[in-house]
Amino acid sequence: MIDSVAIIGFGEVGSILARDLRAAGIARITAWDTAFADPSSKASANAAAAGITPSPSAPTAVQGADLVISAVTAGSALDAARFALGGLGHAPFVLDVNSVSPGAKRETAEAVLAAGGRYVEAAVMASVPPKGLRTPILLGGPHAQAFLEAAAPLGMDLTVFSAEIGRASAVKMCRSVMVKGLEALTTESMLAARRYGVEEAVLASLKDTLPHPDWRALARYVISRPLIHGKRRAEEMREVARTVAEVGVTPILSAPIADRQDWSADIGKRLPKDLLAKSDLAELLDAIPRDE
Known part of the structure; x- marks a missing residue:
């Protein structure tokens, strides 16, 4: 059961997912983005429009969340995971929707799993804006099936592709x-x-x-x-x-x-x-x- 969600990266994708998660009944949504340091940034504007108060740090944002979604630029994917490591001790699902190589996914997974999080590889197979939360996603990793079941009430279009991290991203x-x-x-x-x-x-x-x-x-x-x-x-x-x-x-x-x-x-x-x-x-x- 997923009752609370933290979103790391509040650009276009993060803000769309926040909107749809709220519509799906998630009342507690937190967010963190490096750009929140600039009140005039697009990320700050997105947070204001979504009615979300920016968290002061990544660990603060993810504390207590059932699901952490990493939605940053490709070059920042591993750094985003590292920023949040201190808040993953309660074993949340960590859904990595970033477009990175299989090797980068495995490297991020190692860091998340070592910190206590349940890493779930996500290969987003279409542009997010048209369908938002219902964009087709291939899942990978040992926690993919458990996440699929927990996320069922959210109405996401999820398919478990492989228990091996990297294969889903290879498709994308x-x-x-x-x-x-x-x-x-x-x-x-x-x-x-x-x-x-x-x-x-x-x-x-x-x-x-x-x-x-x-x-x-x-x-x-x-x-x-x-x-x-x-x-x-x-x-x-x-x-x-x-x-x-x-x-x-x-x-x-x-x-x-x-x-x-x-x-x-x-x-x-x-x-x-x-x-x-x-x-x-x-x-x-x-x-x-x-x-x-």
Whole structure:
């Protein structure tokens, strides 16, 4: 039974989960984020909007919680777990939803388990904003089944994938080579095609080669995602490269995909927000400045 939840990391994902957990009947929700030190930060604004008083420290936030959710950036996942170690003595479930390599998951699990927490690997298999708490998640580790049963009243879309930590994340990260790779390839292909004036012919050819009912809409969507979320996606792709390398495969493509995601993030910061919400592919491509 889960009656109280602590969320480490209160960015977009953390704040969405807090909202849905409250709607699911969780009355006690605590939160901690390194950005809470700045009252003007996005994390602080998210906490205020959710009606949650920021905890002064990670151990304070997790004390007494039945479930601790770690929802930070990929590069901060292990640090986030270490920050909370002092408050895990009561053996809460620790759900690690961060997009990191299997090796990083195992390293985090070792730290959490040694501190008394019940680590649960979570591989989030789709973007969180559309479905929130009901986003499909693959679970891994020796405590995955117990967590699945305890979380049943919350209405989450959970599947126990493996009792071995790392395998669930391997599914997600190997999938990301294709998903984030499609974003990078489409951006490069359509941007160049637009500047040559041949994008219509390229789209028609793609429809014949890789059947899809609306390649124009698909291209617009996959190009816009990294323009909005490129920084986070770049961090994930660097973990994807690490994932690939951990099994002796050189990440020849995964590492450059991260660079393209970083590029998109930098471009996205310069574009009007309303433009990113529009559906016209040509207008979006025309707004992207030439590389210097």
